[in-house]
Amino acid sequence: MNKKAIVSLLVLALVAVACATDTxxxxxxxxxxxxxxxxxxxxxxxxxxxVSGTAVAFSETQADGSVTGIDADYCYAIAAAVFxxxxxxxxxxxxxxxRFTALSSGEVDVLIRNTxxxxxxxxxxxxxxxxxxxxxxxxxxGRNSDGLSASSTLKDIDGLKVCTNAGTTTEKNITEGAxxxxxxxxxxxxETFAEAMEKFKAGACxxxxxxxxxxxxxxxxxxxxNDWSIFPSTPxxxxxxxxxxxxxxxxxxxxxxxxxxxxxxxDEYGVGRSNVDSFDYDANPEMGRLxxxxxxxxxxxxxxxxxxxxNVIKQVGNYDEIYSKNLNPVGLYRxxxxxxxxxxxxxxxxxxxx
Ligand SMILES: N[C@@H](CCC(=O)N[C@@H](CS)C(=O)NCC(=O)O)C(=O)O
Numbered sequence: 001m002n003k004k005a006i007v008s009l010l011v012l013a014l015v016a017v018a019c020a021t022d023t024x025x026x027x028x029x030x031x032x033x034x035x036x037x038x039x040x041x042x043x044x045x046x047x048x049x050x051v052s053g054t055a056v057a058f059s060e061t062q063a064d065g066s067v068t069g070i071d072a073d074y075c076y077a078i079a080a081a082v083f084x085x086x087x088x089x090x091x092x093x094x095x096x097x098x099r100f101t102a103l104s105s106g107e108v109d110v111l112i113r114n115t116x117x118x119x120x121x122x123x124x125x126x127x128x129x130x131x132x133x134x135x136x137x138x139x140x141x142g143r144n145s146d147g148l149s150a151s152s153t154l155k156d157i158d159g160l161k162v163c164t165n166a167g168t169t170t171e172k173n174i175t176e177g178a179x180x181x182x183x184x185x186x187x188x189x190x191e192t193f194a195e196a197m198e199k200f201k202a203g204a205c206x207x208x209x210x211x212x213x214x215x216x217x218x219x220x221x222x223x224x225x226n227d228w229s230i231f232p233s234t235p236x237x238x239x240x241x242x243x244x245x246x247x248x249x250x251x252x253x254x255x256x257x258x259x260x261x262x263x264x265x266x267d268e269y270g271v272g273r274s275n276v277d278s279f280d281y282d283a284n285p286e287m288g289r290l291x292x293x294x295x296x297x298x299x300x301x302x303x304x305x306x307x308x309x310x311n312v313i314k315q316v317g318n319y320d321e322i323y324s325k326n327l328n329p330v331g332l333y334r335x336x337x338x339x340x341x342x343x344x345x346x347x348x349x350x351x352x353x354x
Pocket of ligand 1: 052053054055056058094095096113114115116165167168169170191192193194210211214239241
């Protein structure tokens with residue numbers, strides 16, 4: 001064989017290898033695309049849920065490894081819908097800064113971690129947001145002994161050191177808010193809000209700032225109701241918190257969304273853990289459809305069992321039960337807040353189960 005022929009053969013061989021690799025890669029990609037999150041979760045046998053693990057009343061890892069809180073309960077609710085068994089969840093504790101990568105990389109199936117729905121997160125990260133489960137807003141907390149009170153304003157933090165955790169809407173809001181009122185602050189961001197609280201307690205920070213619910217929760221768990229004040233009375237931002245999932249998997253998105261909506265609808269009709277078995281479903285066809293008591297077709301077309309949302313209500317509860325169990329003990333109540341049902345003037349509202 002002459003030199004030219006050998007070179008041509010080599011080129012052909014290389015092209016063949018490259019093509020084979022392309023085809024293998026394409027096949028692998030197609031397989032990943034074809035497999036929905038629901039398939040993956042069902043095959044694995046449990047849900048992977050990303051939480052904080054240290055967010056008071058939202059997701060707190062207990063000594064026995066279980067996780068409690070409103071966010072944790074929504075993880076349990078998704079497991080109840082998918083498996084008929086709320087306990088089929090593996091929790092992953094994530095800092096604010098690592099949460100979105102953990103979700104995009106597939107480390108978790110859903111992220112329920114005090115996460116605010118914002119335009120950039122919704123549009124730039126390949127992620128989508130489910131219904132808001134807690135309407136929050138950013139506030140600040142300072143010591144009464146420093147002259148701060150519930151009627152303090154952003155202007156009162158001029159010259160003070162403010163601490164919060166990194167990778168949050170919090171750090172951006174406070175920087176912008178202070179600038180707008182002409183308050184000059186020193187902002188220190190740490191990895192977790194728990195660290196910010198430690199610094200605040202040690203006097204290394206004058207102010208801590210984050211979602212108002214977390215300030216209320218931390219103040220309650222520290223027994224500091226009479227020593228620390230939360231302000232301003234109108235939060236400096238909107239922080240709608242809820243579940244987050246990867247984009248382009250609408251079946252999984254529908255499941256997460258309708259688990260949340262099922263808890264809203266059950267709340268609206270007063271169907272909870274104690275009466276879900278005795279409720280008169282004939283008199284309320286919407287609840288009949290939602291629980292699969294009359295007709296469960298709406299659930300089966302989503303890839304769930306007809307009684308998926310019955311399991312959610314029976315095993316975890318309706319929105320009011322989930323909210324009250326977790327948030328009332330730290331002093332947060334629905335009445336008069338955005339978290340009241342729409343029937344009571346709040347924002348908790350679901351599309352119809354029809
Ligand atoms: N909602 C804001 C703030 C989220 C956030 O980090 N909240 C704090 C206060 S609840 C937190 O999760 N702390 C627990 C932790 O740092 O692990 C966001 O989405 O950026």
